[in-house]
Amino acid sequence: MHKENTISEDQGDINSSQQRLLYHQSLDKETRYWLEEDAKYFFHQALSTPVMNVLSKTEGPYIYDLNGKKYLDMHGNGVHNAGFNNPKVVEAMMRQMNESLAFTPRRYTNIPAIQLAKKLAEITPAGLDRVLFCPGGSEAIEMAVMLAKQITGKWKTISFWDAYHGTGYQASAVSGQAHFLKGNGPMVPGALHVEFPNYYRNPWNWTDQRAIDDEYLRQIKLLLRNEPDIAAIVAEPISSTPVVPSAYYWQQIREICDREGIFLIFDEIIEGFGRTGKMFASEHYVTPDVLVLGKSLGGGMLPFAGIVSKSKYNILQDSSIGHFTHEKNPLCCAAGLAEIEYIEENNLVENAAQKGEYLMNTFREMQEKYPIIGNVAGRGFHIGIDLVKDPHTKQRAYEEAERIMYRCMERGLAFKIIEGNVITLRPSLVLSQDQCEFIVNTIEEAIKAEMK
Incomplete structure (x- = not known):
């Protein structure tokens, strides 16, 4: 029961x-x-x-x-x-290990890491051309939010109830699920939430999509009027349930972010690399300021994630938003590159x-x-x-x-x-x-x- x-x-x-x-x-x-x-x-x-x-x-x-x-x-x-155990990915990993380059200390780089970063800059939406890798999706969310806070000088976020963005403290804070918050005491401050647009289960039982969108947008506008210092809006472009917002909704959010100097962060850890019928779900809508990737980025074999953002935000050389032992792991990068190539070659x-x-x-x-x-x-x-x-x-x-x-x-x-x-x-x-x-x-x- x-x-x-x-x-x-x-x-x-x-x-x-x-x-x-x-x-x-x-x-x-x-x-x-x-x-x-x-x-x-x-x-x-x-x-x-x-x-x-x-x-x-x-x-x-x-x-x-x-x-x-x-x-x-x-x-x-x-x-x-x-696919699990993809032969192209396995071959790439075996080749990388046979070359005795399965790890690179953080102060060095390697060719697979550069090749994967270049590939991501090529296939992600235009304007996203700077990359940073990390071990998992939670850490990638942390990096994305930290980037937004550092660049804007603001410290609050708006994200969505019922969303899941990971189990780190900041990732859990911007998530909207009691399951990952209860019993932990105070979380990262400034994590504000609104409802995700839902046309089937909206609380008003409305059927007019534009009216539903406008009411959900009103929640964000209300927060912006009463909560200063919003650094970012964090969301999956299509929720994991899934709930599929309209193009109008995300266009309005993009306009709000541009007008208010707010980062739009799209979490495509689940949806990236072709799942929604486009290479990235954001291609159905608008281009974010930061695209967060993971899961299949590791080729279905290894834990690997990262962010792709804009060159104009590459101004934090005196600080670090990601500082991970496996930041440029060549084995992970070889697997990720092979995964992407297989997806492309096989349509x-x-x-x-x-x-x-x-x-x-x-x-x-x-x-x-x-x-x-x-x-x-x-x-x-x-x-x-x-x-x-x-x-x-x-x-x-x-x-x-x-x-x-x-x-x-x-x-x-x-x-x-x-x-x-x-x-x-x-x-x-x-x-x-x-x-x-x-x-x-x-x-x-x-x-x-x-x-x-």
Whole structure:
């Protein structure tokens, strides 16, 4: 039974529910043994331990359990844009290690780091041409916000409720989820929040998109009038749920930032490198002052992240916003460059756009048939299916979503539930048409079973 205020519904499905227990009991003896060992030695967390299963291999768009059963993985923690264990990435890493250059002390540089920085300057939106790397997404958010504060001389931020930007203190502060704030005491001061535009679940039950946008924009304008010293607005251009704002909304935000001398920071740690049907989600909208990247930047193999910003902000030579041991790690950079090249050479951005449109259209056709589907939203291979008990009240279908998830797992389809009831689909960009048809057929069969 779903219980309010006990398990986070922000970032993942419930990992201590009765359904999870039943799923674990259905697993074989060896798998249960290793799950128990995992639970014995790792700190327990609502979103990671206890874990779901034990994997033996990850390859292409698939994950494999200890029995060799494969699951088409719709989550991948966002690292598998070019597929797990991508051969081009593996080859690049092996070559780099064989050259005896897998690490460079911070006071030196190396050719893979320069090549990756140059590549990012070439493929990111025009005007973004200065790069800084770091080990992970949380640190990249920290660097982006620090850059904004240093350049503007201001110290407050506006970000969005329900967003997740990482677990560092500043990253958690600009996130908008109690799950990562509770119990920590005072966080980084000046972190202000507003609601993210939501056309399906807006609190006024309005349907006029422009009116909805203007009301959400009013919240930001109110803060700007009453809170001086705003350095940055921090956001995902499309939320991780996903919720897809209008072009008008981000155009208005861009104008506000330009007028008020505020940095616009786009967190594309999840959405970057083709997921939304463009190389970067910001290309659907406007160019930010700082683009934050991660996850697939490490080639699906290594933790790596960074920021891309404008040359005119390269004026902080007497201070540091990033100072990391692995700042220019050549192994990470070789993996990241190979990942990007593979995406380009195999037209994976176009694949995500075309097949993502097929998935969206098919799920919207299913929405007409099954009232449990309240809403379908997304771009490219970044899709959310909002399950409801009643299409009129929009009451979230928590238990139903969880049962559907486990039915799909039984059939070899793995995905994550966000907000307790939203099926989120973020597959590898290498998906074939047959695999897309498997996704929609599997989810439809699971929904049919739930509605009997």
